[in-house]
Amino acid sequence: MKIAVCIKQVxxxxxxxxxxxxxxxxxxQDASYEMNEPDAYxxxxxxxxxxxxxxxxxxCSAGPARAAQVLREALARGADRAIHVEDxxxxxxxxxxxxxxxxAAMREEQFDLVLTGLQSDDQGFAQTGVILAERxxxxxxxxxxxxxAADGRLRVKRELEGGWFQWIAMSLPAVLTIQSGINQxxxxxxxxxxxxxxxxxxxxxxxxGLSARQRILKLDFPEKGKKTQMIAGGPEEAARELVRRLxxxxxxx
Amino acid sequence: MILVIAxxxxxxxxxxxxxxxxxxxxxxxxxPVKVAIPGGAVGPVAQELAAAKVAEVVRIEHEALEPYTPDxxxxxxxxxxxxxxxxxxxxxxxxxxxxxxxKLAARMGRALVTDCTAFRPEGGALAFARPMFQGKLVAQVxxxxxxxxxxxxxxxxxxxxxxxxxxxxxxxxxxxxxVARAAIRQQPEAPFQEAKQAVDLSxxxxxxxxxxxxxxxxxxxxARKVAAAFGxxxxxxxxxxxxxxxxxxxxxxxxxxTVAPKLYVALGISGAIQHLVGMKGSRTIVAINxxxxxxxxxxxxxxxxxxxxxxxxxxxxxxxx
Numbered sequence: 001m002k003i004a005v006c007i008k009q010v011x012x013x014x015x016x017x018x019x020x021x022x023x024x025x026x027x028x029q030d031a032s033y034e035m036n037e038p039d040a041y042x043x044x045x046x047x048x049x050x051x052x053x054x055x056x057x058x059x060c061s062a063g064p065a066r067a068a069q070v071l072r073e074a075l076a077r078g079a080d081r082a083i084h085v086e087d088x089x090x091x092x093x094x095x096x097x098x099x100x101x102x103x104a105a106m107r108e109e110q111f112d113l114v115l116t117g118l119q120s121d122d123q124g125f126a127q128t129g130v131i132l133a134e135r136x137x138x139x140x141x142x143x144x145x146x147x148x149a150a151d152g153r154l155r156v157k158r159e160l161e162g163g164w165f166q167w168i169a170m171s172l173p174a175v176l177t178i179q180s181g182i183n184q185x186x187x188x189x190x191x192x193x194x195x196x197x198x199x200x201x202x203x204x205x206x207x208x209g210l211s212a213r214q215r216i217l218k219l220d221f222p223e224k225g226k227k228t229q230m231i232a233g234g235p236e237e238a239a240r241e242l243v244r245r246l247x248x249x250x251x252x253x
Numbered sequence: 254m255i256l257v258i259a260x261x262x263x264x265x266x267x268x269x270x271x272x273x274x275x276x277x278x279x280x281x282x283x284x285p286v287k288v289a290i291p292g293g294a295v296g297p298v299a300q301e302l303a304a305a306k307v308a309e310v311v312r313i314e315h316e317a318l319e320p321y322t323p324d325x326x327x328x329x330x331x332x333x334x335x336x337x338x339x340x341x342x343x344x345x346x347x348x349x350x351x352x353x354x355x356k357l358a359a360r361m362g363r364a365l366v367t368d369c370t371a372f373r374p375e376g377g378a379l380a381f382a383r384p385m386f387q388g389k390l391v392a393q394v395x396x397x398x399x400x401x402x403x404x405x406x407x408x409x410x411x412x413x414x415x416x417x418x419x420x421x422x423x424x425x426x427x428x429x430x431x432v433a434r435a436a437i438r439q440q441p442e443a444p445f446q447e448a449k450q451a452v453d454l455s456x457x458x459x460x461x462x463x464x465x466x467x468x469x470x471x472x473x474x475x476a477r478k479v480a481a482a483f484g485x486x487x488x489x490x491x492x493x494x495x496x497x498x499x500x501x502x503x504x505x506x507x508x509x510x511t512v513a514p515k516l517y518v519a520l521g522i523s524g525a526i527q528h529l530v531g532m533k534g535s536r537t538i539v540a541i542n543x544x545x546x547x548x549x550x551x552x553x554x555x556x557x558x559x560x561x562x563x564x565x566x567x568x569x570x571x572x573x574x
Contacts, residue, residue, distance in 0.1 A: 011386065013387065013465075013523075016389075016544075016546060017386055017389045017390050019390075026386070026390075095355065095365075096359070096364075099359070121386070121387055122385065122386055123385050123386075123392075124367075124368065124383075124384065124385060124386075124387075124526075125355075125367055126351050126355075126367060126368070127355035127365060127367060130323070130351075130352070130353075130355035130356050130359075131355045131356065131358075131359040133356065134355075134356045134359040134360060135359065139323075139324065139438035139439055140323065140356070141323075141352075141439060142323075142348070142351060142352045143348060143351070143352075143508075158352075158441075159348070159508055160348055160444055161347065161348050161507060161508065162508075162509075162510070162511070163446055163447065163501070163502070163508075163509065163510070164444045164445065164446055165444065165445055165446070165447060166441055166442060166443070166444045166445070167441070167442040168439050168440065168441045168442070169439070169440040169442075170438050170439050170440065171438065179508075180491065180492070180495050181491070181492075181494065181495025181496075184497075211397075211398070212397060213358075213363070213364035213365065213396060213397050213398050214364050214365075214366055214394050214395065214396050214397055215394065215395050215397055216392045216393070216394055217375060217380055217392075217393040217394065217395055218392070218393040219385070219390050219391070219392050219393075220390065220391050220392075220393070221389075221390060221391070221546075222384070222388065222389075222390070222391045222548065222551055223391075223551075228540075228550050228551070228553045228554065228555070228556045229554065229555050229556070230545075230550075230556045230557070230558065231555060231556065231557050235559065235560075235563040235564045235566075235567040236567045236570075236571075238557045238559065238564060238567070239564060239567035239568040239570070239571040240567075240571050242539065242555055242557060242568065242571075243568070243571045243572060245555060246516070246537065246539070246555070250516075250536075250537040250554065250555075252459070252515055252516040252536070252537040253483070253516070253572075
């Protein structure tokens with residue numbers, strides 16, 4: 001099975017945001033980056049499917065030069081090769097632009113299965129996998145918690161809301177968006193890291209003239225919706241004060 | 254015209270649809286609001302929706318739309334939306350919406366702004382507020398290109414009871430659609446629940462929920478002691494259940510349970526949107542987190558920015574007094 005896994009490089013969870021001068025994007029130079037967590041689960045699922053059914057895993061990312069770091073990491077975890085749609089602007093682009101760029105680079109590869117995370121930890125559109133399916137002319141299913149593949153067909157477990165699930169069958173080729181927690185992630189071994197150095201990262205330019213369908217006017221820090229009473233002091237002092245307020249003000253105890 | 258796509262399953266309306274209708278009414282400013290309801294047989298649900306003060310309820314009915322598939326919905330809705338030519342198409346940001354709307358918008362080549370919480374006029378157009386970077390920032394976004402613009406609203410972005418009801422039921426019409434079964438590539442099976450929920454957290458008076466900040470499975474013992482001291486049920490955010498540290502049935506959030514206890518104590522939970530939607534209705538919320546900027550503090554009544562491994566033992570001691 002020829003499997004593509006789309007991964008995105010996003011700021012780390014610990015990163016404290018700072019805005020650029022026009023307040024339309026973050027200060028990229030301050031951020032530290034990592035592989036988008038749901039994409040890491042998609043990669044793991046791709047590697048497991050390859051181990052079971054044979055074939056290859058190709059990781060694909062649209063991002064600036066620094067995104068090569070997450071592709072290298074994916075190669076170290078076991079992916080066979082990588083495609084990097086390199087563009088300095090595309091890291092902040094919308095899902096329309098990103099999927100056009102990815103589809104242009106991926107179409108000729110004729111993948112059997114394309115996996116993405118269900119959404120990204122940066123802009124969080126939850127659109128990329130589904131639009132990519134449309135652009136590649138493949139069927140899709142989203143928020144997947146289990147993948148069974150046999151005889152050119154898939155049977156996948158889709159998560160619904162409130163603890164419900166549903167099995168969905170479809171033919172390959174297909175696109176799946178993967179839910180976090182579908183599997184246990186593996187980490188790169190030293191051997192994997194060494195092997196990754198010899199693996200190919202094919203760089204592709206983004207097609208010219210892609211036009212976004214949305215624009216960020218402004219980024220802000222969220223306003224506090226409620227009046228949160230912050231309780232200061234050392235641990236004992238804060239604990240005492242919290243319990244007092246919960247008893248006397250909130251009557252929650 | 255603003256078109257709301259309502260959601261139903263087996264003849265039961267998803268109540269998030271009312272929230273989206275309320276937002277459409279607030280956005281309208283004189284333009285008509287219509288509500289479309291797609292499915293196999295949607296007559297009774299259409300009548301229910303007709304209670305809202307809207308110009309029209311549109312039944313999009315076809316046997317191939319039951320059960321739901323993204324291919325079937327994209328085929329039917331792209332035809333109907335093309336015909337009705339609305340300015341905006343609004344939907345609740347449900348799992349089903351996430352499953353087909355990106356495809357629908359891409360097929361029609363139109364903008365899609367997802368997971369919005371509010372709108373506001375911005376230079377003659379509307380800008381939509383949506384969380385980004387795990388809720389650490391809020392973006393004001395404008396859709397671009399030709400109408401219609403697709404916008405999805407986060408569950409809880411408006412109150413369902415804010416819907417303005419009409420004096421008389423709205424007109425219900427049917428737009429005929431043709432959907433070839435052969436064009437639907439997904440074959441869904443019946444929905445099921447993994448296991449009977451052993452714990453019904455929605456009935457708990459007090460809940461102590463734990464997140465990534467707890468760091469390891471061994472440290473859960475500390476969270477258990479905090480829960481015991483509060484006389485509370487122990488729950489968790491998604492990453493804890495993903496790691497298998499607590500069973501999925503104890504997960505709070507969009508993919509788990511929705512709760513509104515008297516007291517909710519969030520230990521080491523940063524407050525991703527998916528978690529907040531499951532607990533922000535709680536009467537009193539306490540957040541303990543090392544990051545003072547964590548989004549959980551936006552919904553908390555009481556907050557302590559500090560090390561939970563120092564505060565939790567102090568809290569247990571204090572509650573034991």
